[in-house]
Amino acid sequence: xxxxxxxxxxxxxxxxxxxxxxxxxxxxxxxxxxxxxxxxxxxxxxxxxxxxxxxxxxxxxxxxxxxxxxxxxxxxxxxxxxxxxxxxxxxxxxxxxxxxxxxxxxxxxxxxxxxxxxxxxxxxxxxxxxxxxxxxxxxxxxxxxxxxxxxxxxxxxxxxxxxxxxxxxxxxxxxxxxxxxxxxxxxxxxxxxxxxxxxxxxxxxxxxxxxxxxxxxxxxxxxxxxxxxxxxxxxxxxxxxxxxxxxxxxxxxxxxxxxxxxxxxxxxxxxxxxxxxxxxxxxxxxxxxxxxxxxxxxxxxxxxxxxxxxxxxxxxxxxxxxxxxxxxxxxxxxxxxxxxxxxxxxxxxxxxxxxxxxxxxxxxxxxxxxxxxxxxxxxxxxxxxxxxxxxxxxxxxxxxxxxxxxxxxxxxxxxxx
DNA sequence: AATCCACAGGAAGCCCGGGAAC
DNA sequence: GTTCCCGGGCTTCCTGTGGATT
Numbered sequence: 001x002x003x004x005x006x007x008x009x010x011x012x013x014x015x016x017x018x019x020x021x022x023x024x025x026x027x028x029x030x031x032x033x034x035x036x037x038x039x040x041x042x043x044x045x046x047x048x049x050x051x052x053x054x055x056x057x058x059x060x061x062x063x064x065x066x067x068x069x070x071x072x073x074x075x076x077x078x079x080x081x082x083x084x085x086x087x088x089x090x091x092x093x094x095x096x097x098x099x100x101x102x103x104x105x106x107x108x109x110x111x112x113x114x115x116x117x118x119x120x121x122x123x124x125x126x127x128x129x130x131x132x133x134x135x136x137x138x139x140x141x142x143x144x145x146x147x148x149x150x151x152x153x154x155x156x157x158x159x160x161x162x163x164x165x166x167x168x169x170x171x172x173x174x175x176x177x178x179x180x181x182x183x184x185x186x187x188x189x190x191x192x193x194x195x196x197x198x199x200x201x202x203x204x205x206x207x208x209x210x211x212x213x214x215x216x217x218x219x220x221x222x223x224x225x226x227x228x229x230x231x232x233x234x235x236x237x238x239x240x241x242x243x244x245x246x247x248x249x250x251x252x253x254x255x256x257x258x259x260x261x262x263x264x265x266x267x268x269x270x271x272x273x274x275x276x277x278x279x280x281x282x283x284x285x286x287x288x289x290x291x292x293x294x295x296x297x298x299x300x301x302x303x304x305x306x307x308x309x310x311x312x313x314x315x316x317x318x319x320x321x322x323x324x325x326x327x328x329x330x331x332x333x334x335x336x337x338x339x340x341x342x343x344x345x346x347x348x349x350x351x352x353x354x355x356x357x358x359x360x361x362x363x364x365x366x367x368x369x370x371x372x373x374x375x376x377x378x379x380x381x382x383x384x385x386x387x388x389x390x391x392x393x394x395x396x397x398x399x400x401x402x403x404x405x406x407x408x409x410x411x412x413x414x415x416x417x
Numbered sequence: 418a419a420t421c422c423a424c425a426g427g428a429a430g431c432c433c434g435g436g437a438a439c
Numbered sequence: 440g441t442t443c444c445c446g447g448g449c450t451t452c453c454t455g456t457g458g459a460t461t
Contacts, residue, residue, distance in 0.1 A: 307448095331423070353449055355425065371425065375459030378423025 006237050007275045007282065013235035014268035016261045019064045024230060025223045026058050029214055033066045036212050037187060040151045041077045046187035048175055048209050052195050053216025056259030059191050062216070063155055070153070079185075080150040082108065088162035094170040095134050097162070099127045101154060102141030109144050121147075138173060145184045152186045159190040160197040168205045175208040218258030224250035227260055228267055236271060242283040245270065252291055266290050299387045302364055303395035309349060311396045313337055313357045317367060318392050321385045329380040330358060330369075344402060358383065366392075 012018055023030065033049065040046040051059050067083040074081035084101050091097055103126060110118055110125060118125060123144060127137050145152055154174060156162060162170070177186045190209055198206055219227065228246045249270070253263030269290035274282040303314065316336040320328045334354055341348045349357075358381060362369040368384040385392070396402065 309448095329423090330425085349448095350450060351424085352426080352451080356449090359426090371456095373457050373459095374423080375457070376420090376422055376461090377459075378421085379456055379458095380424055 005240075005278075005280045007240050007271050007279075008235060009237050010235055011268055011271065013231055014264050014271075016264070019061050019068075020231070022230070023058055023061055023065060024226050025219065026062050026216075029058075029062050029216060030066055032212075032214050033062065034070070037066065037070055037081075037153060037189075040185050040187065041074065041079050041081070043079075045178060046151060046185050047211040048188040049190070049212045049214065050198075050210045051189065051191045051214045051216065053193060054218050054257045054259065055193050056253075056257075056261035056263075057216040057218055058260060059193075059216050060157055063157075063189060063191065067153060067155065074151075078149070080148060081153060082150055083153045083155065085155045085157065087157045088160075089158045092162055095132075095137065096129070097156075097170055098134065098137045098141055099129060099132075101152070102127050102137055102144060105141060105144040105152070109147055112148075142177065142181070145186070146181050147183070149183045150185075152184060153189060154186060155189045155191065157191045158193075160192045160194045163197065163201065168201050171205045171209060172202065175205060219254070219260055220258060221247075221250045221254035224253050224258065224260060224263050228263055231264060232267065235268075236282070240274075240280065240282055242281045242286075244284050245282050245287055248284050248287045252287075262294075266294060269293055296387065296391055299366060300391055300395045303366065303387075303392060304398060308346070308399055308401050310357050310361065311399055311402060312340055312344075312346065313354060314361055314366060314392060315396050315402075316340060317361075317383055317385055318389045318396075322389050328383040328385075330355065330383065331380060333358065333383065346401070355381075 013020075029051075033051075036047055036049055051063065053059055064085065067085065070081050071083055082104065084104050086097060086100060088097075091100055106118070106123065106126060109123070115125065121143070123140055127140060156171075159171075171188070171190075174186060174188050188209065198210065201209070225246055228249055232241055232246060246267070249263050249266045252266060253259050256262055266287060267290075270282050270286040273289055273293070274286045277286075279286070303311065306314070313333065316333045317328060319336055320332055326332075334351055337354060338348050340346075358367070358369055361367045365386060367386055369381045370383075371379065372382050373379050
């Protein structure tokens, strides 16, 4: 292993968690965001901002970048800036959001004024992660914040997830705080890739959250290429990227709504494949395989989360695909399915229902089902498997209610001609 | 030309679990 | 704690389809 040539310099730079020092093709968004967030430094009331755009268009990276710069610059400004970044997919209740934010400011206060000060002001050192009434948490946050002349930038990433789960009450609270605060100010930055999500909001919240809106358009192939090249330079060894590799990654990702995250993923996986091969060069062939691998992984994930009945239908198709040269039609699938149900002891669903399940599998892209007329032999759906049988097996296998697939036998009678 | 196969897929309604309202 | 309502999974019943077969 030591003798094989190294491909990566540092692959961490290709992971989605990494925030780069420069963001190509996002100058406009960076400026807009910076301009809006810097306004309070000159004494103006901050505006709340709403960012939206498809996944992988650099929303999170841009916000984090601007936030970092802002905090740095604000040392010299009359107003301190403190940024709190929250991913609402993870921190997804009102309470936990408030608790997390107040924790930041309480800690801050303790650092600058000491523990004694907190005690004399009647403020707690920490907010427990559970247990308090929500309004008490809110008040400790409010007071801790208002102790200083400062600007709190609260970034709520994937804000649609929050509203879905816990409603928009917290947004109402946060966006109205400026009316009551004497010294400090709050700016809320909401990030979402669901553009329609605004419609579920209370009109008051909607108007205050979207005082400013910044749209992140999808990257086109050229821009993606640019981004990939910059990243490749720092993450790969010199000269290991073959001809056309980056273009191909960019082209693939551009077709899928310009998702830069996917493009970087593909490049990384291609590199890993090359590394495993002991190759000296990452080639377009590696990219092709990386693309396939990513697609397959996605499928496996989908299969894993399928309901048991659907898995069984899919497994019937897998068995037929493996064991018979004939074309697979819905009738055969149903027979095999019935038999498997009996073996496992699962309820047998009706033909009609299975017909729907097959259509669902088709929609998910796991299989291809096409309606054909076979004349005297009636009307059917002809089914083709869109994934490796072995991989499908592996994903289905994990369902404990199906049990060990090896013990299941394909009855010969359902294979009759 | 008539028939017929073997399903597709629409319509209506049942049942059940879970959340909101009382 | 009870009641109400809703949505999703499912069944029953049904009509439609179009080319191979008669």
